[in-house]
Each structure stands twice: as structure tokens, then as C-alpha cells.
Amino acid sequence: MNSIRSHLLFCLLVSALTTTAFAQKVKVGYDKSVDFSQYKTYTWADPTMPSSRPVLYATVVGWVANELKNRGLQNTDKNGDLTLIGTGGIEFGISTAAGTPMLSTYGGQPASVDATMWTGAGRTANLTSSYVPQGTLQLQFVDRKTNKVVWNGTVSEKLDIENKKESLDRIYRAIAKLLKRFPPKTTSPK
Numbered sequence: 001m002n003s004i005r006s007h008l009l010f011c012l013l014v015s016a017l018t019t020t021a022f023a024q025k026v027k028v029g030y031d032k033s034v035d036f037s038q039y040k041t042y043t044w045a046d047p048t049m050p051s052s053r054p055v056l057y058a059t060v061v062g063w064v065a066n067e068l069k070n071r072g073l074q075n076t077d078k079n080g081d082l083t084l085i086g087t088g089g090i091e092f093g094i095s096t097a098a099g100t101p102m103l104s105t106y107g108g109q110p111a112s113v114d115a116t117m118w119t120g121a122g123r124t125a126n127l128t129s130s131y132v133p134q135g136t137l138q139l140q141f142v143d144r145k146t147n148k149v150v151w152n153g154t155v156s157e158k159l160d161i162e163n164k165k166e167s168l169d170r171i172y173r174a175i176a177k178l179l180k181r182f183p184p185k186t187t188s189p190k
Helices: 002-021 054-070 163-181
Strands: 026-033 039-043 082-091 118-120 136-143 146-156
Touching: 039 136, 054 082, 054 163, 136 163, 146 163
Parallel strands: 039 082
Antiparallel strands: 026 118, 026 146, 082 136, 136 146
């Protein structure tokens, strides 16, 4: 009886480790002093250069837009309440920079962060970093009026060049999982 219990425990442990090994890695941080209900619109920061995979780029942007629409945010061509900076490495491989990564042309003064009010995962130090690990999507929301980063989220997913359909499914699930945490579930500031 003890060996059956040990065998069952071993199988459960292996199953749990296998499941988490393929799970997306999500990191989110946000400014806990911000009332996210004030935001109704967003504008994408334009990419610095055309993507080498325009269909994949458009698909990812579309999935992000759909998830944000489901959360009550409307996309606008300019002057949204938030500026959405998306960066991503969509190539296959291990720790390599993307051939043409998704990079934004966020201009003007670098967005700031109030570190005393920040919670969760840290933000990147450079909003225009040219290195993004493969299988990674980072979304940063900058309050247009204050020029402060109010939310930062990163999701990483292992992609398989041999199975592009499965990789697309993983990308979609990763985006949905990341944006489940936007806007953060907080009480409004006092």
C-alpha cells in the first residue's frame, strides 16, 4: 500500500512539473496609486520599422486589441488616455534577439515610474531596448498626461518552429493570460 501511494505521489509530482514547464511565465507590475477606471482609450506607439513578419505582427496586435476591448478600453489613432508600448521577440530559438523585433517609437521624455508606489514585477529600465528574448511579449502602458508608466507586463512562452499552429495557439493563450491581469484588481486610491 505504501509503494502504491509513493508511486502515485511520484506520478503527480512529475505531472505537475511537466505542466509548469510548459506554462507561460507572466510578470506584472503597476503603480498602485493609479485609479485604472479613469482610462477609457489607448493608442499604440508606432513600431520603429516594419516587421519582417507582418501577418504575425498584425495577429498579435489584433489579439491584444481584442483582449483590451473586452476590458473596456478602446483603441484610438492618437491621444489615447494611455500609450501602449509593445515590444516582443517573436523569433524561434533560445535567448536570441528577434530578426525584426517589435519595437516602438515612443518619443519625447522617457516615461517615469514612481518607485515608492510600484508593486509587482519591475519595469524595464529602457523603453526602447532593442533586445527582446524570443517568445517574449512586453506591454507597457504610459499615462499620456503624466508620462508615467502605470502598468508593465511581460509574458514568455516557449515556441516550436516545427509546430507553428501550436506556437500560434500558445501565443494567443499567453496574451490572454497576461492581459487577465490588466487592469489590476485594486481598490481605488484615496
